[in-house]
Amino acid sequence: MAEIIWGLATSHVPSIGAAMDNAKTHDEYWSPLFEGYQPARDWMAQHTPDVVLVIYNDHANAIDLDLMPTFAIGTASHFPVADEGWGPRPVPPVLGHPELATHIVESLVDDEFDITVANQLQVDHGLTVPLSVYTPEPGDSWPCPVIPVLVNVLQYPQPTAKRCYALGQAIGRAIASYPENIKVAIFGTGGMSHQLSGERAGLINESFDHMFLDKIQTDPEELTRITREEYIREAGSEGIELIMWLVMRGAMNPVITRIAETYHVPASNTAAALALFENSENPS
């Protein structure tokens, strides 16, 4: 039986990737964020999964205005790194896990969760930056295969927070029913509070972020009762990305252990956070 061993919640700001790509992580601007990552990185390096599921959103790259799936899963054997308008990030190609991805799709649809299947998918910073947060120096290849799970957060109506949590629960059941004994890590990405456009551009809401960072572990159900309007009002038009953390949380056990956490303002226009959870009551 496959098993989820840990979950990583992390912002996926493009400039965090650019800071790593351009060796700026020791700069005054970036070092507090990257120092904050270190305890989580050390722990993850000691607890390596066989496959990683990354819950993220595309940013006008692989998914355009013609067709906008609310939820989709990448079932391919590899996912090219997207050119987002300034050339692809200099990171290794992303290899998929078609067998587990196919199993998850079949299980979700049997579970009445009608998910879109992506047979071809270019992955953008939403997926590659979290991989770099996990593995800053991958060398020629990422440490394990990756299954992309896409959520529409760009176009209203986004899925509700409650539906994201339910999707996570269904993904958790799918993984638990996979016959092979493999270890899975799940990433919930995006957030925290930020808004890129409009007169409220530059919005940061620390108190909302800290409430969310706390409740994602202790009371995710309460976070599912927050409306989309409230997410946008409190965390900004792009801060609604936080609903993707609930997919990760839904896939995990009711009780989880916080291994590490960091929160930093700003990463370009965003409040950036990382929270790492072991999927059990008793930390290893």
Add this chain to the structure above:
Amino acid sequence: MSSKPDIEGTYVFGIEDNRRGYALNKLCSTFTSAENRQLFLGDEASYCDKFDLSPEQRSAILERDWVKMLDLGGSIFYIFKLAQLDKKSVQYLGGIFTGMSTEEFIAELKAGGRHFG
């Protein structure tokens, strides 16, 4: 009637915006290819002719009127690709949207960000 929330100082991109801004956003989406980026920079006006832009959208693009682009159905994620062609950052755009210089906008973020309500 759409249930899309109306939040002051905030663009919530919805289905109606997608329809209205389609040509503008579509044009920006082509910047994911280096060849198209060169074509655009070589002759912006004739590149614009390839898309079904309204006259307002066309001049907003050519004049780099970033607020106008958003008002005409542009999505920040598409418009940002045009800004990147001009080597303009999200902080530059943030300054434009809030009536600040880029430096002032960056300073506000470094001081903890902008707070509302």
